[in-house]
Amino acid sequence: MDKDSNQEIEDLIDGLRCPNEFICYKSGFEKLSRVRDFGLESFLECLDGNSVKCKFSVYFGNIYFCQCPLRIYIWRQLKK
Numbered sequence: 001m002d003k004d005s006n007q008e009i010e011d012l013i014d015g016l017r018c019p020n021e022f023i024c025y026k027s028g029f030e031k032l033s034r035v036r037d038f039g040l041e042s043f044l045e046c047l048d049g050n051s052v053k054c055k056f057s058v059y060f061g062n063i064y065f066c067q068c069p070l071r072i073y074i075w076r077q078l079k080k
Helices: 003-013 069-078
Strands: 044-046 057-060 063-066
Touching (some): 003 069, 044 069
Antiparallel strands (some): 044 063
């Protein structure tokens, strides 16, 4: 990961409260929730079964949507 990406992630983390203590980032992006992009800028579709417990998930129309800024950044910028 380049210096600019690392700084952007640090900026995203600063100000977020993550109940999982940013395990996605701290694990080197090995422990990531499964998501799918469906074209909305601020949301991804959550594919994990534990989405109901996540404070960043929104349930609508039988689908859980991820609105975690860090997870969205990781998916869109780092393709993970």
